Amino acid sequence: MTFDVARVRADFPILSREVNGHPLVYLDSANTSQKPRQVLEVMREHNERHNGNVSRSVHTLGTEATSAYEEARGKIAAFVGATNPDEIVFTKNSTEAINLVAHSLGRHLSLKPGDEVVISEMEHHSNIVPWQLLCERTGATLRWFGVTDDGRLDESALESLINERTKIVSLVHMSNTLGTINDVAAIAERARSFGALVMLDCSQSVPHLPVDVRTLGADFIAFTGHKMLGPTGIGVLWGRYELLAEMPPFLAGGSMIETVTMARTTYAPPPARFEAGTPPIAEAIGLGAAVDYLNALGMDAVHRHEQDITSYALKVLADVPGVRLFGPTTPEGRGGTLSFDVDGVHPHDVGQVLDALGVEVRVGHHCAKPVCARFGVPAMTRASFYLYTTTDEIDALARGLDQVRKVFA
Amino acid sequence: MTFDVARVRADFPILSREVNGHPLVYLDSANTSQKPRQVLEVMREHNERHNGNVSRSVHTLGTEATSAYEEARGKIAAFVGATNPDEIVFTKNSTEAINLVAHSLGRHLSLKPGDEVVISEMEHHSNIVPWQLLCERTGATLRWFGVTDDGRLDESALESLINERTKIVSLVHMSNTLGTINDVAAIAERARSFGALVMLDCSQSVPHLPVDVRTLGADFIAFTGHKMLGPTGIGVLWGRYELLAEMPPFLAGGSMIETVTMARTTYAPPPARFEAGTPPIAEAIGLGAAVDYLNALGMDAVHRHEQDITSYALKVLADVPGVRLFGPTTPEGRGGTLSFDVDGVHPHDVGQVLDALGVEVRVGHHCAKPVCARFGVPAMTRASFYLYTTTDEIDALARGLDQVRKVFA
Amino acid sequence: MMLDGLYQEIILDHYKHPHGRGLRDPFDGEAHHVNPTCGDEITVRVSADFSDISYDGLGCSISQASASVLHELLRGRDADEIAGIHEAFVTLMQGRGQVEPDEDVLGDAVAFAGVAKFPARVKCALLPWMAFKDAAARAGVDVGAAPEVKA
Amino acid sequence: MMLDGLYQEIILDHYKHPHGRGLRDPFDGEAHHVNPTCGDEITVRVSADFSDISYDGLGCSISQASASVLHELLRGRDADEIAGIHEAFVTLMQGRGQVEPDEDVLGDAVAFAGVAKFPARVKCALLPWMAFKDAAARAGVDVGAAPEVKA
């Protein structure tokens, strides 16, 4: 069966709108994805019929809401291959998930001067700053992998970077700027041999490719609902249960306790321990519906469609004069996120002219300033694709870039 | 104009559903409120027409989303009397807002052994555990106000509790178990005289009464969207701008930075500094719509309606044999949240029988175990009201309690 | 959820007139369990030969009746029998109302069949049984694998 | 937003042929400003008598042209005139396209009137002006109240 992109598009109400008098060409899914009718409907139905607080009530509404919330946890666990739903912690976004690990694991491992945390130059700010702050708090040292000229993780310094002082390695699974998909098997294996723990920032991979925590080699992964057809306000931390069970709480308050006295508190087991306060209930349920939607299409098919679009886009962009691509130039080991420079035109201006034509791309540093610095530019223009992207939209991008060059000739 | 509760109810789709063959009688709004059609529609419209990530794009969708998000911030600022919208930080719930202050202010004040943090026995766990953990991290001492037999804050120890060692005082504005509304003027004044900062947990007050930060005497307040007709997944911290501007970040990542290099990061001014990662965008917009809804009715009118319902309920419950109320027995200085004991019947069983009749109350420790301990019970039954509550619903509760006594006679 | 099947006469009887309640000496193992969502608590003591099983607790009709039934059903049995009954009870409770209870094995505990349809109450019914299992383990007797009970 | 009014000829001219670009000595005050959302940067230097205003930066056509226009418009004026022009420009930019610019005061800067309709670009246009104000303050000259610019 071929992937029926027209049928997929019909599920996304926003795709039929116009922008500045042109049909919307949404090429900013790495920033946030659009949401199908099916997800919005499940959330609406929940809010209109079953809204109650979770884990706190014996009443019918509360029980219905709790069941739906926990069912979503189960769906999301299965989606990433986790055998135990209690390994899924709901957060508000990827960023919170990474901060949770930085704080809680940092305490659990009693990080101290001499210890090392390893990241890479390819990270999103959300996988840089929490570790910088952890190192500030504990005196540990932050180290990082570089990036090669063709936008791959530079593993040449692997042996010196990962050593007996390494406690935590946190890497992006797919880069949100370069599109690079990192095969971290060798790094993870070496980290493990020194007893270090491995976290993967899967914010860009889980939405776009089949990800299975059983074969990934990671101890923790983070991802975020709004990039995978789900609502804003919901993110996910997956962690190995034995680890989560040993880690101290991070955010504290209602629902994460076992018992509380004024003098002393004990904590519930995971995942409750890490879900303080009223969680994003409708949002978790919406994310469950998003996972249903993706499963119905099949993540293999989604990925194949994006590979096709990416191949096409790489070819088309190569033909636009003055366009310089950052990151891998062939579809192998990369996803559908293309960042580029238009010679002599600032990305802000590129984005503005494209927007006037209804073509929505992201411009700026993409929350990855070190990547921009690595390639010697203050900002980039980025087009990113998803299951609803068509080759026509790539053509519209190319036409838009011609227009950009005309305005700034 | 009298408050037209029937018209209000017509806006809440869930209120027309049945539970166990009976019309829904929703008396659990202190746990989470129901949401009017107007809020759900604004969110749907946003997701179907204007969804984009905020503060990151120059494109039309991103600009529309950013405007709507910042407009929501402005509405919420105005709702609590804040003159500067940048004093509003969006979080995922009240609990995160309190944790943010506990972490960031704790660092800002360099809390250390000998310093004291003061809370009360009347707090929700979300205003206890973050301070316990702060004291654990820093060596500071946690102290607390007691609760009187009639459920008021016991200020008799004020002079010894608040002293030159006091750095932070954090109190609940309206108790989620006892319904007590705390007039904290005297405490705040004394705290201020020693240079201590004052936080109020307004999770239960902002939804139900007019709250104005200009006259409240607090430096920070926290509240939560899902208790005030808004969606789950959104909470609010208000803080005095000069204070926020001095405080270090808590969660770190995208959107909260000024500039990032691998070696060093500088931070954006508030509120961005405290909003790491993609925020709950649709949820903030939904909360803005909730505030519009409340403003259209007027918070004075909402409060008056609830006072009427509370007076009625206090009278009705006083007539049910075997019912013992915890907290103030008259409507003065209390809100529409009544916790009680039914002689000889465990709250779990009370709640279960009521649910069989469609009456949804909360049972358990209400995330306030110290309050239960103070009154010598492991759990309580709680009925809580909102703008859609009717006297008929109070009657249904009373009939339900008769049934409870029959089953457990 | 309607009340049908939840508050069986047997359950209310055990609740109002609990059997064997109160902590007694001597004992070989003791365990204290808490249900964090509702605050129910129970302490269970066992002698290694199960000649006595004593308990005390605070809680709803379901958890209290369950403790009383447990006392009646398990006291004086041998470890194998107890393991069988324990497993049958846990299976019944986790069956979402789809499991047909065997009265020969479960005795009065069959009255809890209806509880399995109330997810929020399953934990109440299981609380004494989990505490019992821990207490037995501390007395040196294993009465079967721990089920996955969600907090 | 349609492009009407954003990329005026004057703006593109200043962008492609910037006036007075490059950092020069001597100077009395210098300020470096960054737009955190897009990464645009500018450094502005002023002498206390405003006989020279020099700058260098990285950024989009709007921010670069704005710096060029600022140089042309403010260099060699006295502090009072500068304060007036500065205020007029900020008011224009924050006017959401509702403010009618006065060409006598703003000269080439009237071309930025259209930018005010693009909320995401207002910050670009203001960047050099905010840096200029800081640089002037460091040179000991106050050129007016700081507007509230949202990061």
Ligand SMILES: Cc1ncc(COP(=O)(O)O)c(C=O)c1O
């Ligand atoms: C007084 C009080 N404080 C804090 C909270 C925590 O709010 P949330 O669960 O939305 O974080 C609640 C409600 O649960 C509350 O009633």
Ligand SMILES: Cc1ncc(COP(=O)(O)O)c(C=O)c1O
């Ligand atoms: C690779 C990567 N990591 C982390 C994030 C942060 O996700 P969120 O903003 O949802 O927290 C993003 C997206 O913004 C991302 O692309």
